[in-house]
């Protein structure tokens with residue numbers, strides 16, 4: 001029965017989502033607690049860090065080519081006039097990413113994989129659309145955000161620069177938070193807006209969808225292109241773009257700079273990319289916890305509406321102002337390459353406001369759905385079971401996913417009914433070492449208090 005009502009809720013959410021936007025309907029940025037200026041500042045700061053960490057292509061002819069195509073697209077009114085910058089980096093994997101407020105980075109492998117300029121332009125138009133629709137900071141704005149985006153939100157709301165706080169704790173940068181995996185809804189929107197931008201710039205919008213489709217089809221069995229893991233397919237992209245195009249005024253789609261063949265030739269001649277900076281990946285193969293420090297005592301952490309105890313040696317990331325806290329020892333944070341950071345073991349705690357559910361059970365499933373949007377490997381392994389926290393009804397749900405250490409991750413999710421929504425505490429650890437973490441996790445659960 002509980003499962004059934006959840007399915008109903010899902011079906012309802014699905015119908016609502018489908019009803020909200022028809023092809024041709026205007027696209028607007030969603031919920032966001034950042035200002036446009038903060039998007040720009042955050043992106044600028046992060047882009048400077050990225051440039052230090054990656055191998056920027058030195059061939060000016062190539063950089064120019066990317067810029068010419070990018071600027072033509074960025075000039076279209078739908079791009080919303082952000083200070084766009086296009087940078088080609090020497091990196092063989094097929095990927096591209098945009099930072100809030102305008103910086104767009106393209107891997108040389110992506111240019112090498114494109115068959116036509118329109119395909120390449122399609123990726124740029126898609127990235128520009130993520131910027132214009134402010135998907136990065138919109139996702140970071142959601143209070144139910146897990147993992148380190150909370151750090152950024154906290155840093156922005158609290159003291160200091162967005163990235164400096166992360167720098168202070170020796171994490172490199174929290175780029176993961178900004179070039180995180182987009183939701184399928186965001187992907188659909190970026191395709192739709194990207195199609196319009198392409199059309200106005202004179203490129204065939206179908207080339208964008210066909211290129212993404214090609215990447216999906218070519219991956220049979222082997223490691224899928226990195227692009228697809230941060231830009232998950234929202235379904236039949238060609239069909240979606242085609243439907244969108246039917247709402248456009250008739251256009252001429254034959255535009256080309258004429259320099260694509262030269263760009264392809266130059267990209268094939270690039271020197272072998274440098275191996276990733278040692279410093280960057282220092283923590284990448286970090287080992288999971290080999291036992292908790294017993295020295296010292298647990299310390300109470302006070303957030304705005306709740307407090308709980310954390311084990312000795314752990315710290316909090318995320319401002320108290322944001323009310324979203326990541327609590328972990330430094331070794332619990334794993335660098336995932338090119339500055340990304342993931343939570344290997346530790347806790348994330350906050351309040352969650354269900355949008356569709358009134359009761360705790362369905363609210364908890366709604367939260368789980370949000371968590372799964374962020375991490376598609378998460379699966380419920382043990383259905384919610386009843387408990388009490390400070391006299392309030394609570395549920396404990398167990399999940400599994402892929403650990404950033406490799407192997408299986410175990411997650412215990414505590415959800416508690418509160419007058420204004422749900423309080424949650426997500427405890428994360430590698431399956432194999434979970435037993436060692438359990439006493440600390442239990443104590444954390446038992447220490448939760450509300451104000």
Ligand SMILES: [Zn+2]
Nearest residue numbers: 182187190231
């Ligand atoms: Zn995307």
